[in-house]
Amino acid sequence: MEKIPVVQDYAPPFARDGKFHVRLTKGRFQNLRRLTSWPLLALFFGLVWVQVGGQPWLMFSxxxxxxxxxxxxxxxxxLPLLTGILIASASLLFCLAVAWGRVWCGFACPQSIWTWLFIRIEDMTEGRANVRVRLEGNWMSTERLLRRVTKHLLWILLAILTALTFTGYFIPIRELISEALQFELSPAVAGWLAIMAGLTYVNAGLVREKICLHACPYSRFQGVMFDSDTRTVSYDAGRGEPRAHKRDAGTDSGDCVDCRICVQVCPTGIDIRDGLQAACIDCGACIDACDSVMVKLNRPTGLIRFASEAQLEQRPSPLMRPRLAGYGAVLTIACSAVLYGFTSTTDxxxxxxxxRDALFTRLGEHHICNNYGIKVESFDPAESLVRVSVNGDATFELYGPAEIDLLENNAAWLPYRVCSQDIRSAMSTLTFHFQGHQVRTSQETTFLAKSI
Incomplete structure (x- = not known):
């Protein structure tokens, strides 16, 4: 394939002073995008509140x-389980990229989802794209000022809600909201929330498409993953060229009437008719817009569609191929390893x-004691009490808490003394046993009877 161009040398329509306004459209791909993004938004804002047995369902504490x-x-x-999850996620992303290009970016990427939310707020408060660009640079009336202030206030509110929700996956959300409402947040947490809200506001409200083009690494290495059989949003030049407005169309004119609506609806401001470009996120907005024009002109839809280079050249283009099968195999292995790992987690x-102060203590001629520090940490909320016992090569007596209350002493070091009168060697094996409600574990150590 040819190198994917990065630099665009034209100004998008509905643009002024470097800023362009995205025109919203309707269609099956926009419906599919909403069916994908709205559940993801619901999960993001909802899962943080879900608790199971009094514990958060998802928390990085x-x-x-x-x-x-x-x-x-x-x-x-x-933590290796997280590595497995990341490998599985990357493999899924690579599978999607090889098969259908940057559909993740267009349909499920948080940057794209939040950008569309901010665009909709802008459209709702300041009017449609053609209205906004016509008024851009004109004298700011009182009504326009109120609309713009309302837009930015809604953007800030959404950014704050996003920052609070994201932080709620690291700090219990109920505790976080309570402290925020009472102005009792620590400086570190308050600073983090301000940074997160500010980044959300800037990325989705002001920077937008520049993140996809200049900051996102995926747009840089996507060309390595694409091949001539990758289905991406493509313009059928063989059918559309030469372009001609309807009133100027001749017998040799193509189906493209050069209405440029495909550019007006693009969230990154590119012209898909110039070919595959690094900024294209395969959101399908141009497909829906072009199809609506074709329907009005009584022409076949699909002038812009998901198609591979081979399909546009009327060559065979199989979807399943060795590279895609390889990524699928890695995805299957990674998912299997993660599922297996969840069956053998540390409870x-x-x-x-x-x-360290004394290797052993002699109490009488035959009575010898060793001192230990023991820390028990439970990762299962059902485990609240652990019983401690010992055995080994000799007869040992345990002095210290026979039961550890994990609600009070979880991950706390507790002092223990083990004594014995039946010592036959300078070093003996000593085994500590820990019995919880559903889990049991043992750990061996040494019992010293004299200096070595």
Whole structure:
């Protein structure tokens, strides 16, 4: 394939002083985009409030040193599961890219979803794109000023809600909202919320398409993943050229009437008729707009459509091919590994350390004791009490809490002493047993009877 062009050397319609206004359109791809984006928005704003057994369903708790994914508490030792999830997600993204181009960007990427939300707010408050560009640069009337202030206030409100919700996946959302309403947020949390809200406001409201073109790494390496069989939003030049307005159309004119509506509805401001470009996010807005024009002109739809280079050249273009199958295999393996990993997560983490001040203590001629520090950390909210016992090569007696209350002493170091009179060697094996409600674990250490 030819190199995907990056630089656009024209000004989009509905543009003034470097700013262009996106015209909203309707159609099957815009309906599909909404069917994809609205559930994702509902999950983002809703999951943060979901609790299972009094615990968040999804939470990255740095304070408690655990992650809660889909109701399952994970320790930091289970972080490789996140790696597996990231590999699976990347493989899915690559599968979509090889098959249908940047559909993730156009239909599910947060940058695109929030940009469309901000555009709709702009359309609702300041009017349609042609109205906005006509008034751009004119004297600001009182009504226009109120409309613009309303737009920015709604943008700021949405940005704040986004920042609060995102932070709610790291700090319990109910606690966060309560502290915010009472102005009791710590400076660090308040600063983070301000930064997140500001970035959301700038990215979706002011920068928009420049993120997709200049900041998103995916737009840079997409050309490596595409091939001649990748279905992307494409203009059928063989059918559309030469372009001619309806009143000037001749017998040799193509179906494109050069109405430029495909450019007016593009959220990145490109002209799809110039071919595949790095800024194209395959949202399908130009397809719906062009189809609506074709219907009005009683011409076949599909002048702009999802098509591969091979299809446009009337060559065979199989969807399934070795590269796509390879990414699919990696996706399957990664998903299988993640599912298996969730069956063997760490529910109870135990750490034992020997007292560094004295290797052992002699109480009488045959009575010897060793001191230990024990930390028990539970990642299962159902585990609230753990019983501790010992056994080993000799007869040992345990001095210390026989039961650890995890509600009060979770991840806390507790002192223990183990003594024995039946010592036959300088070093003996000592095993600590920990029994919870549903989990059990053991850990071996050494019992010293003399200096080594």
């Amino acid at each position: 740095f304070g408690e040193h655990k992650l809660i994914l889909f109701g399952t508490a994970l320790s930091w030792y289970d 109870l983490l135990v750490a034992i350390r020997r007292d």
